[in-house]
Amino acid sequence: MLPPDSIELADLAARWRSAYVHIPFCRRRCPYCDFAVVAPGDANTANLPELRDSYLAALHAEIDMEPEWEPLDAVNFGGGTPSSVGAEALGGLIDHLDSRFGLAAGAEVSIEVNPEDVTEEMADALVARRVNRVSIGVQSFDDDVLETLGRAHSSEQAAAAVAICQSRFVTGIDVIFGSAGESLASWRSTVERAVELHPHHLSTYALTVETGTELWRQVRAGGKAPDSDDLADKYELAQELAVAADLVQYEVSNYARPGNTCRYNLATWGQGEYLGFGLGGHGHRDSVRRRNVRSVAAYVAACEAGARPEAGSAVTDDPEMERLVLGVRRMCGVDLGNREAAADSHPGLERLAAAGVIEIARGRLRVLRPLLTDDVAATVLSLSP
Amino acid sequence: MNDAARIRNFCIIAHIDHGKSTLADRLLEATGAVDARDMRAQLLDTMDLERERGITIKANSVSIRYTPPGGEEHLLNLIDTPGHVDFSYEVSRSLAACEGALLLVDASQGIEAQTLANAYMAIESGLEVIPVINKIDLPAADPERVADELVGILGGTAEEILTVSAKTGHGVTELLDAIVDRFPPPEGDPGAPTRALVFDSYYDTYRGVVCHVRVVDGDLETNADIRFMATGLTATADEIGMHLPADTPVKKLHCGETGYLITGIKEIDLIRVGDSVTAAKGGADIALEGYSEPKPMVYSGLFPTDGDDFERLRDALDKLRLNDSSLMYRAETSRALGFGFRAGFLGLLHMEIVRERLEREYDLDLVATAPSVEYEATTADGNMVRVSSPQDLPDRAVLESVAEPFVKVMIITPSDYVGTVMELVQNKRGEMGDMTYLSPTRVELHYNMPLAEIVFDFFDQLKSRTKGYASLDYEPGPYRESDLVRVDILLNSLAVDAFSTIVHRDKAYQYGRQMASRLRELIPRQLFDVPIQAAIGGRIIARETIKAKRKDVTAKCYGGDITRKRKLLEKQKEGKKRMKMVGAVEVPQEAFISALRIDD
Ligand SMILES: Nc1nc2c(ncn2[C@@H]2O[C@H](COP(=O)(O)OP(=O)(O)OP(=O)(O)O)[C@@H](O)[C@H]2O)c(=O)[nH]1
Ligand code: SF4
Ligand SMILES: [Mg+2]
Numbered sequence: 001m002l003p004p005d006s007i008e009l010a011d012l013a014a015r016w017r018s019a020y021v022h023i024p025f026c027r028r029r030c031p032y033c034d035f036a037v038v039a040p041g042d043a044n045t046a047n048l049p050e051l052r053d054s055y056l057a058a059l060h061a062e063i064d065m066e067p068e069w070e071p072l073d074a075v076n077f078g079g080g081t082p083s084s085v086g087a088e089a090l091g092g093l094i095d096h097l098d099s100r101f102g103l104a105a106g107a108e109v110s111i112e113v114n115p116e117d118v119t120e121e122m123a124d125a126l127v128a129r130r131v132n133r134v135s136i137g138v139q140s141f142d143d144d145v146l147e148t149l150g151r152a153h154s155s156e157q158a159a160a161a162v163a164i165c166q167s168r169f170v171t172g173i174d175v176i177f178g179s180a181g182e183s184l185a186s187w188r189s190t191v192e193r194a195v196e197l198h199p200h201h202l203s204t205y206a207l208t209v210e211t212g213t214e215l216w217r218q219v220r221a222g223g224k225a226p227d228s229d230d231l232a233d234k235y236e237l238a239q240e241l242a243v244a245a246d247l248v249q250y251e252v253s254n255y256a257r258p259g260n261t262c263r264y265n266l267a268t269w270g271q272g273e274y275l276g277f278g279l280g281g282h283g284h285r286d287s288v289r290r291r292n293v294r295s296v297a298a299y300v301a302a303c304e305a306g307a308r309p310e311a312g313s314a315v316t317d318d319p320e321m322e323r324l325v326l327g328v329r330r331m332c333g334v335d336l337g338n339r340e341a342a343a344d345s346h347p348g349l350e351r352l353a354a355a356g357v358i359e360i361a362r363g364r365l366r367v368l369r370p371l372l373t374d375d376v377a378a379t380v381l382s383l384s385p
Numbered sequence: 386m387n388d389a390a391r392i393r394n395f396c397i398i399a400h401i402d403h404g405k406s407t408l409a410d411r412l413l414e415a416t417g418a419v420d421a422r423d424m425r426a427q428l429l430d431t432m433d434l435e436r437e438r439g440i441t442i443k444a445n446s447v448s449i450r451y452t453p454p455g456g457e458e459h460l461l462n463l464i465d466t467p468g469h470v471d472f473s474y475e476v477s478r479s480l481a482a483c484e485g486a487l488l489l490v491d492a493s494q495g496i497e498a499q500t501l502a503n504a505y506m507a508i509e510s511g512l513e514v515i516p517v518i519n520k521i522d523l524p525a526a527d528p529e530r531v532a533d534e535l536v537g538i539l540g541g542t543a544e545e546i547l548t549v550s551a552k553t554g555h556g557v558t559e560l561l562d563a564i565v566d567r568f569p570p571p572e573g574d575p576g577a578p579t580r581a582l583v584f585d586s587y588y589d590t591y592r593g594v595v596c597h598v599r600v601v602d603g604d605l606e607t608n609a610d611i612r613f614m615a616t617g618l619t620a621t622a623d624e625i626g627m628h629l630p631a632d633t634p635v636k637k638l639h640c641g642e643t644g645y646l647i648t649g650i651k652e653i654d655l656i657r658v659g660d661s662v663t664a665a666k667g668g669a670d671i672a673l674e675g676y677s678e679p680k681p682m683v684y685s686g687l688f689p690t691d692g693d694d695f696e697r698l699r700d701a702l703d704k705l706r707l708n709d710s711s712l713m714y715r716a717e718t719s720r721a722l723g724f725g726f727r728a729g730f731l732g733l734l735h736m737e738i739v740r741e742r743l744e745r746e747y748d749l750d751l752v753a754t755a756p757s758v759e760y761e762a763t764t765a766d767g768n769m770v771r772v773s774s775p776q777d778l779p780d781r782a783v784l785e786s787v788a789e790p791f792v793k794v795m796i797i798t799p800s801d802y803v804g805t806v807m808e809l810v811q812n813k814r815g816e817m818g819d820m821t822y823l824s825p826t827r828v829e830l831h832y833n834m835p836l837a838e839i840v841f842d843f844f845d846q847l848k849s850r851t852k853g854y855a856s857l858d859y860e861p862g863p864y865r866e867s868d869l870v871r872v873d874i875l876l877n878s879l880a881v882d883a884f885s886t887i888v889h890r891d892k893a894y895q896y897g898r899q900m901a902s903r904l905r906e907l908i909p910r911q912l913f914d915v916p917i918q919a920a921i922g923g924r925i926i927a928r929e930t931i932k933a934k935r936k937d938v939t940a941k942c943y944g945g946d947i948t949r950k951r952k953l954l955e956k957q958k959e960g961k962k963r964m965k966m967v968g969a970v971e972v973p974q975e976a977f978i979s980a981l982r983i984d985d
Contacts, residue, residue: 020945205940232935252938268945282945289948314948325954326947348961351969355912372912373938378957 004250004261005331007364014270016263018074018108019097021059022278023082024296025052031150031214032176032207036280036294037080044297055279055296056089058303062277063096065308069275069285071102074263075109080279083117091129108133108263110170116153118161123168134165135172135203135262140179141193142186148179150214155193162197170260172201177234178226179207187234188241195245200260203253204238206231232371252329252370269330271323287316320385324365325377333359333366339383348379389575389641393568394462394599396444396479398507399489400497400856401468404519406430406441408489408551409465415557416449416461418629429465429630434741441467442738443708444475444585446482446597446643447630453565461564462599462643468499470858471732474679474711476503478658480510481676482584482599482643485568487560488539492518492526492548496534496823497856498797504538513568514539515547517560522550534823571601571641578669579603581638581646581662583613587708592624594656594707596646598638601673603664605638605646610665614672616655619665620648654703658710679711680861681729683840684773685736686717686754686883687743688725690963690974694749695724701747702726705739712739717774721881721967722752727774730756733840752965752977754883758837761788761864775885778871781922787887788864790836793818796847798855800828805850813838814889833862837888872897872926874904875918879968883977897927900980907976910934915970 002009022036025048029039038045045051075097077090094109103109110133111126118136126134140146141155153161165171173194177187194202207226209216219225239249247255254265267274276283279299281292290313293299302309316322320337327334336343340363343349349365352358357369358376365380367373397405406427413419413428429445430436444466452458464479466472480486486507490500507514516535518528532543547563549556573580585597598605605611609622624647626634638644650656659675689698699716706712713729730736736756743749759773763785772778778787794815798806800822807817810832818831834843839859847855872893874884884904888896897919904917908931919927939953964971 206936208940228936229932235936253940268947274945276945282947284945284947291946291948322947322951325951351912357912371936371938372934374954374957375912375934375937377954378961381954381958382961 001259003258004248004256007332009250009261010266010270010327010330010332013261013263013266014272016073016267016270016272017070017101017104017274018076018264018267018272019072019101019275019277020264020281020283021075021077021082021093021097022080022276022281022292023077023085024055024080024279025084026079026081027084027152028150029214031218032179032210034210034213035080038279038296051296051300052085054300054304056085056092058300058309059093059278060096061303061306062309063093063100065303065306066100066275066277069101071104071107072097073104073107074267075103075107076264077111079112081114081117082111083113083122087122087125087129087131090126090131094130103130108170110134110262110264112137112174113161113165114151114153115158115161118164120164123164127168131169133170133172133262135174135201136161136165138162138173138194139176140182140186141190142182145179145182145186145190148181149176159193159197162199166197166199170200172203172256172260172262173197173199174203174205175238176205176207177238178231180224180226184230184233184237188237191238191241195241195247198245200257201262202242202247202255204235204242204255205253206235235371249370250331252373266330269326271319271326287319288313289316290314321381321383324380324383328365328367328376328380329370329373331366331370333364336360336363336365338385339380342383342385343380346379346383348382352376352379389573389639390570391457391459392462392570392641393459393485393564394483394571394641394643395485395487395564395568396464396466396476396483397487397489398466398476398480398503399468399519400491400494400499400503401440403468403489403491403494403497403500404551405468405489406465408487408517408519408549408557409445409447409463411549411551411554411557412461412463412561413447413449413630415554415561416451418447418449432742433745434738440469441465442469442472443467444479446479446585446628448627448643449629451561451565453562456565459565460642461561466503468503469734470499470502471730471735471738473499473502473506474731477506477510478584478676478710480507480512481674482582483512484571485513485515485564487564488514488516488535489519490516490531490535492520492528492531493523495527495531495827496538496797498795498858499856501538501795501797501829502858502860508539515563515567516541516545518546518548519551521548521555522553530824534827537823573600573602573640575603575640577602578667579605579609579611579662579664580669580673581605582673582675583646583656583658583660583662585708586656586658588653588704592647594648594650594653596648596656596662597643598646598662599643600638600640602640602669604640605644605662607634607636611646611648611662612665612668613656613660614663614669615657615660615675618650618652618655620650623647623649653707656707658707676710678713679731681711681713681759681773682731682836682861683733683736683756683758684727684729685756686719686722686725686752686774687714687728687740688719688722688752688754688883690750690752690965692723697747698726698743698749698751701743701749702728705742705746709739709742711735719754719776719882721883722754722965725752729759729773750963750974752883752974754977755886756840757887758790758840760790760869760887763787772887775871775887776882778887786866787869788866789869791833791862791865792836792839792859793862794832794834794839794857794859796830796832796855796857797823798828798830798851800826802851802855803828803830806830806847806855809843809846809850810834813843834859835865835867835889836861870921872900873920874900875916875920876904876908876972877915877968877970878918880920881967884980893921894926897921901927901929903980904976905929905931907979908970908972911970913969 581598661672717727815834
């Protein structure tokens, strides 16, 4: 079994084909969320069950519009809240993807879930429909923090959900740090609790103020924005606790046990190809990156009319550069390829190396301090072939 | 029309914002020079910067035709001048091309400092002055009081003062008649060899150098062979015309007239404002009295952010100088910033305007260093050196003394604020001179003050402490010895010459602390801790630290949205490009500009 942070695994992942399917429905909109979400109270949501049905029909139509492809190594349902449409509907989509493209042997079929939706029955139903991996939006084990984050579940519900999933799926826990009022001690106990539950995978995300969100409005009105030093402290603390619990960091925000890395994640940063279905979905196929519309009405209307619900697409102008700026996020680093000569004695990279942020050896650039990855990527962007 | 008796050359002068440009609008309108549909407020303020800031920066000339009731058509050449003290050189040059001046006074504000300064300048130049009270439409207008103040200053009687509203147009016809009646016609000799004064110029990408000229003797004809008397440069008058206000070619500019002149001259540095134009053969022997070069008040370094732009900057300065003869510059090298220019300005606003014009009109990205006045340093061996760049101050070991320029300051304020003004002036090392009551409620105060204290924020403070009622004017005085020291700023232990400043010892500590803490805010965190120190000689007087950057990474990219991620990184890369490397520290261009905005 290849270690999560090995070059071999990363190279393998770059060739995996995956599909992302977006399910936008949520009980309510979390204040920090800028995903393509449909929540009660939004425009055109007077009849949600009907909207859900037409959305699912549109998804099926979109899958039919995609030209044939090789079998998929990974299918990932994200959202929104994928569990909101029920195991039957998800199973129908999985079957459809299978019949259209095929699922490779051992394919990863994963789904994002919110703790409050996880029941034994649902978990069993998902297993029956070939789901073999879940990532649970735990966010925190501190109920005050959960409240600040505007989440609908409690820490106990989260722990129960993990327990249910643990025996059935490759289980990942997602947590967020940096919300207002979250102390370092609170974050410590969240991570400690998370690793005690012995998940297969752990994702730790820094709370980000995205333009247009409720959180952004609060910050603009004078509310407290996440502090960058506090975020750094918490990031490093999580790193320390995760590694102590034998989780291996393989990407800026992700840890896994051997054999449990997230394929879809590694493929994304490995410049792999993926199909993106659903509202706001992003696809990458044959060097073209395309993105779908974010309005649910426009999405459904396009699919119903037999047109691709595309909002735009672009041919990657410099694929080698793209490979580099994505690849640096992986702990195994990235092969400098045709930029190797330029990287040699580049003043910006030299400064980063001198400060211990990166290491360049045998034509490979590795980020040693992942908290500074964007600085590295922006510097790499100035390398000419 | 070529009879000098029917020509009037005059300018409009006033304190800032008293309505000169708006009055010019009404004059253009009343004489039909501009169609109603082309009219817009402050029409002569054509530069983007003038329109954005609502102030006149450049003097603008325009010719209009006016026929008084029952009389003959007259040609009126009017020059609208700027009111801000930094641009008074524009006023003095304009005066030399005129026989008359309209002295405008805001009916609600009364006489202010530049009203007096400009009035004296006009009188000294031998101009006929017509006092005009403007804005009489304002509810707060008090024309009687203002008339009293004017009579007190200029003499004459209240009956000689006109009242107008440049907003409503009230009194404009009477004003036009007074211009014809009371201003004398030009006195030149139409039969003498041609002499024309170049009173302004600018560079036009399509037409090359355009000179604004006033024909004093003889006439100037299209295609004539001409000679610039100071430089001996010869050329052909390719195009001659008038500003009506649109540039309109004419065959000939007659004696007494004002217009423009285009030649094919490429040597733009040989065109001098103040030069005289005459015929190439058999021209005049004696040039007209030109202009004395103004002495810069403040100096600052101008450096291109991109070192490769040095030559472009030189070219831009050469061209801009055609249009701004008060701009002085010479090449300078800075350890921190590389090759650039040391430039002299008439004040901070002037400095800001020049920098903005260079950036906008010539598409440059510039870093400007801390403004400085020019000091006189005397070394132990008795030599005197002029120091306009703090880095040139001789070493302390050989430095005997330093003298700084003082200025004679005039402040006009309502008498209620006399105490406040005195306190402020003392704070700025000023010495009280005399005090005159212009009227029972308004006072004219005189001081001697170090120029360095005036140029930076004195004016803003004066305005804010007197609720905007006080106004200020100053003129150079003699140098005086002061206890001055140079404060250096060290970034990561490296002195950054661009931030060095010469200040009075009493203010050194405050300056050092302020600068260090400001830079801490302005310079982004780096990969390592960066100490910022302020030092006099080897002694550290203030210290701050920019903590090393710890986090610069975004969370996951949503749903595989690589494109957005790329865009953000590209932006970050562009940001890096706008940084100047100072030693190992990346300093954003904005830091140089913002750090130098000194306020208390
Ligand atoms: N109410 C009223 N406002 C006026 C009158 N004349 C000018 N203003 C206003 O006063 C302000 C300044 O007018 P300008 O014509 O730009 O003044 P200026 O003297 O040319 O100013 P500088 O060129 O910057 O010295 C503008 O807002 C005008 O609209 C007037 O007669 N009445
Ligand atoms: S549940 Fe997830 S997708 Fe839905 S609003 Fe909250 S954060 Fe966004
Ligand atoms: Mg004006």
